[in-house]
Amino acid sequence: MKRISGIFFSRPTLFIVGAVAGALALAGIAAMVLYEMRMDALGRARDGAENLALILQRDIERNLEVYELSIDAVVDGVSDPATLRLPAGIRQRVLFDRSTHARDMGTLLVADRTGEVVFDSAGYPPRRRNLAEEDYFTVHQRAAGAGLFISRPFVPGAQAADQAIALSRRLAGPHGDFAGAVVGTLRLNYFHRLFDGMTLGDHGSLTLLRSDGTVLMRRPYSVSEIGRSIAAAASFKPLLLASSGSFIGTAALDGERRLYSFRHIGTPPLIIVVGLSTQDIYAEWRRRAWAIGMVVALLDAFFIAVSVLFASQLRQRLAMEAQLHRLASTDGLTGVGTRRLLDETLDTAWRAARRQRQRLSLLMVDADRFKSFNDRFGHAAGDAALRAIAQCIAASARRPGDFVGRYGGEEFCVLLPGTGLDDAIRVAERIRAAVQAIDPAALGAGEDRLSVSIGVASFDGDTQRYRSRQELLLAADHRLYEAKAGGRNTVRPATAAATPAATPAATPAATPAATPAAGGGAAHPFTERG
Template sequence: MTRRPNSIIGVSVFIACAMLAIAGWVLTQMRHDALRRSQEAAVNVSLLVERDISRNLEIYDLSLQAVADGLRRPGVAELPPDIRQMVLFDGAAFAKDLGSLLVTDATGNVIIDSRYLTPRPVNVADRDYFQIHRDRPDAGLYVSHPFEPRLSDGGTTIALSRRLSRPDGSFAGVVVGTMRVNYFRRLFAGMNLGDNGSMALMLDDGTMLMRRPYDSKVIGRSLKGTANYMRFAQAPSGDFFGTAAIDGVERWYAFRHIAGFPLILDVALATHDIYEEWRWRAWIIGSLMVALDLLIVALAVLFAQQLKRRLAMESELRSLARTDGLTRLCNRRSFDDMAQAEWRREQRSDLPLSLLMIDVDHFKGFNDMYGHSAGDDALAAVAACISEAIRRPDDTAARYGGEEFTVLLPNTPLDGALRIAETIRAAVQALERHHVASVHHVVTVSVGVACTDAQRYATLRAFINAADAALYEAKGGGRNRVAGGPDTAAPDVPVAAAPKISA
């Protein structure tokens, strides 16, 4: 990986993505936990409110039943009013938010009033709590729709009523107790539902008795036909996400039918409130995670850039170590390594391997006459001619030492090597660089060629010596020529031991 900078960036991006994925999973779990905690709280609130309402209504109903039972006892109706009041009405009838307990006759006239010895003159025959018992003997306990009372100014009220029957079962009137809806309002106000939460109590038919947040216009409104009410009516209890028909706020609803009473209670938490704290934490965690990921990727990019620079410098240093600085060809050391490799390959494959030894003619005299700077230019020009003559990727040209060059030609027979050698010689001569000390009056080269296809050599050294011997043959033949072939001497001795011909 340390040799592949882009891999570092790729790994850092993978790590960053993995961290984001983990953070996303954690935040998702936190979101689920926030919903679960809110749901548990809402269910607990609904249970608490249900029990309070159920208990108080049950106590009030017991008071109604006690009045009905007392009136069925012989002689109770004929008792003096003050004694009758004590017999029929217990202390529950005077609790806070409870109105009067009334007894009516079959026509709806009030004949007994829990708050007055002499009943107030009022007829309730038009009230739903009277009509339901008149028309339905099996109605049992009835909870009325909200109404404004006639006997007091206690605000919107509901009534709980039971039927009174004669011994023959005919309708004798009702016993009814009133309850101010303010009781439910105070009860709801004590519950923590968040800024946008709601709580509602309604009749089975969808008539609203109380809602938080409170709005007097909502009391008595029917929700029958709305999507939420249809869900309330389908099961005795449950929960769901829905949008309120009253204010259009999306909430999570927990609802239940209050056992023994025709009432539905729902507690609803706004989704905005449920996830408000989670959103704040998610924003903090998400921002930190994104910043950390960006930092990781940025550091990886910087490290990769530095590593690229380092690798480039190392590559350049390796290139410099294997390249001649003047001619930009391979140096002697690099040539030795490649020659060894090509020689071993030739031994394995039995493919021809050719070698050119090239020497600039009369170079010492050129340097003495034109100077070392001109000599360097001449060597660079010769190197350019050599590079132009070899095109294949496996062909290698090197500066062998001083004014001497070498070319390694894998998989090249002798005739091909001779053609390349002649191309190089002709190209150098075509440069027409003046050289008055040369018999040709221009810079020229002599080339010696050796090829394993023309003659077998025992060792790489013998092969190189053969090319060097061919070079000396070209020099001895008048320079500016190519020499080489099966008849070229190839002594297995170091090149330095070969006879020296003056440059």
């Protein structure tokens, strides 16, 4: 956990990435919740539509059954010779019960095989009327098994408000031949009133259809739509695939997209269709979705804004810490590493070299006679000299992993990971030559050139020779003493024969051959640095 938090606190951009990821996750969760809410709204609407369709189916089916029983009673009475022999008044009461006087029920008629009306529930003698051209009569002429037939809407009277449908059943003779039909009418006002009592929403619809797609009644009501066929509409075809069901489709009559639940009534069936508009179904869901969406959007924006602000503050803090670290780890005068950073880097490099048995070389570089140079030309010239020497060292040790640090005063230390003794000597020579090439006039030192003495020690993976980083550092320091004693402006390497224990106080006569510069001057018989 600390490691993860450390990664976040060291990389401010991760806070923004994390906030964006969190915002997306929150938006995703909100989207899932809204989707579930939408499905719940649709499910509740489907249940409501199916229940309403069931209620309407049972109401219509019950009333049609009552009327059908009255028609069947007339069929049975007309087929009974004893009933036909009764006096006219009694025969009327036997053939036609009181159901014909119910609200919205029309008259019952009996027509013979030619279509002439021979009995009329309205009274005797019957009205003069021929039904031979009507569909509810001819259907029984053509098919003996037509059963109860429900006609297309028609106007039995003079006013359009009296639109009705006819229910008819075949009369059969003694040998099963066609003998006429019994016809009853049912006013469409019954369906109109029934539909008006239902709650559908602002854009809902109720439709009663014949199985051939003819509209018998519809809400919202329009006279022009009664009797119209929607058999060719895409939304009609699913109504014939099952006796009940639900689907979402676009209405053929008004183009509204609705959830439809339907049920068949009787055989051949009428079809009752309940349509609930999707805009009504999802109206409340849309209001909630807007509210939830706005809250989530504001929260996401807040999280991202806070993360950006926090990342900005953290970035500034890290920049300040980096600057403080640079100030703490960079020598203010020379621009190279401080003694503290040198110790840390040497410890890390030494551990890596020992663990991986890799080479590690160390150079100790000291400015020759710097105290007298400083006393003679002043501190400003001395500071300029140290900066110039540091630049020469840094320019010579420029590989990745090379490190230059100020050891103290006018002394510098160079770490060369992965470098053997021969290569380290070449680097040291480049440093020595570069320092000697510094223009003294640029330092305000007249014609006195600068020079450095360099001690070199190298670890080749043999832990028997150097058991610690202190021993490696001490070996290079001893070689530096020898270089000073050997005449300065020289590079003195630590060989296998010259370990730190073997060279407690080097003298010109006891040191290995140095690599003096051309015209390096005579050797000095003292070992102190200067």
